[in-house]
Amino acid sequence: MYFATSNRDKLKEARILLGIEVLGTELKVDEVQSLDPVDVAEKKAKAYFEILKKPIFVEDTSLSINALNGLPGTYIDAFMKVLGNEGIVKLLKDSKERAAVVQATVVFVDRQGILHTFIGKTHGNISLKPKGVGFGWDPIFIPEGETRTFGEMTLDEKNKYSMRAVALKKLKKWLDKS
Amino acid sequence: MYFATSNRDKLKEARILLGIEVLGTELKVDEVQSLDPVDVAEKKAKAYFEILKKPIFVEDTSLSINALNGLPGTYIDAFMKVLGNEGIVKLLKDSKERAAVVQATVVFVDRQGILHTFIGKTHGNISLKPKGVGFGWDPIFIPEGETRTFGEMTLDEKNKYSMRAVALKKLKKWLDKS
Numbered sequence A, B: 001m002y003f004a005t006s007n008r009d010k011l012k013e014a015r016i017l018l019g020i021e022v023l024g025t026e027l028k029v030d031e032v033q034s035l036d037p038v039d040v041a042e043k044k045a046k047a048y049f050e051i052l053k054k055p056i057f058v059e060d061t062s063l064s065i066n067a068l069n070g071l072p073g074t075y076i077d078a079f080m081k082v083l084g085n086e087g088i089v090k091l092l093k094d095s096k097e098r099a100a101v102v103q104a105t106v107v108f109v110d111r112q113g114i115l116h117t118f119i120g121k122t123h124g125n126i127s128l129k130p131k132g133v134g135f136g137w138d139p140i141f142i143p144e145g146e147t148r149t150f151g152e153m154t155l156d157e158k159n160k161y162s163m164r165a166v167a168l169k170k171l172k173k174w175l176d177k178s
Helices: A008-018 A037-052 A076-082 A084-091 A155-159 A163-177 B008-018 B037-052 B076-082 B084-091 B155-159 B163-177
Strands: A056-065 A099-109 A115-126 A141-143 B056-065 B099-109 B115-126 B141-143
Touching (some): A008 A163, A037 A056, A037 A099, A037 A115, A056 A076, A056 A163, A076 A084, A099 A163, A115 A163, B008 B163, B037 B056, B037 B115, B056 B076, B056 B163, B099 B163, B115 B163
Antiparallel strands (some): A056 A099, A099 A115, A115 A141, B056 B099, B099 B115, B115 B141
């Protein structure tokens, strides 16, 4: 089965969680503009399948901040690129409302081209300032029940809250039954 | 020639500016996620041409706010839907930097499927609060040399600053030469 990523860490994680061989791809397709993460992920999965014609899954992460009425949501990559963690925190400077949700949307396209969608969510808060290191918005997201950001945790600690792991485990359960 | 819009006012404006018959379409295609307005408009134009197989042009407007490092840019529709004018102004609450640029990107696809891109830009500022009425972000954009927002102007006054008219006039000039 293919996973639409060229990220080695994500591939390794997927192999471990799914317990099967997972192949990456360097192929890139455009994402559509939509506020609905399922819409974005399903259209991306379809686009990959139309090119590869083989079973493949995609995984898309969105970050919805309550004080921004759900933005950046599916546009998190653009926000990270343009504003970065400092800029995002600055947008919330005067906001007491810090709640946020990260959602991983995994869409698997089977041999027949049928889509199967699995969602993992992690609730949390946006920190007052970036703390720690790590990928993307890790330094500004504090999962519920923690006082530290993802950026201040070890990989093992962070994985306990992984929305991607939740979505991939749902995919595995479905694959095991099929 | 087709114009990828079902908006009667835009069609009328295009007919007048281009001096030729322009047909609308109800057809909708997805826009891609990209911070580059030309990239978004060109891919949209290509997608329309692939379906219609006839000369067509698209017009896309982006609004780049300096204090937000260029956001919302191509994501203006999502920002309007989610935050609205009140919400956008609130993001700039403490910002003395109010400068913004609106860009109209017109992409014409000719009979051979070749793309021709024309840009119109209007510089201005984001108002301290929404004023007046009108479409989209009209109530928060003050064009350079004015003290009023687009929302406080008559259609004729507003048209003097129209980035869309500038781009369409460039298209007309090109069509006249071809």
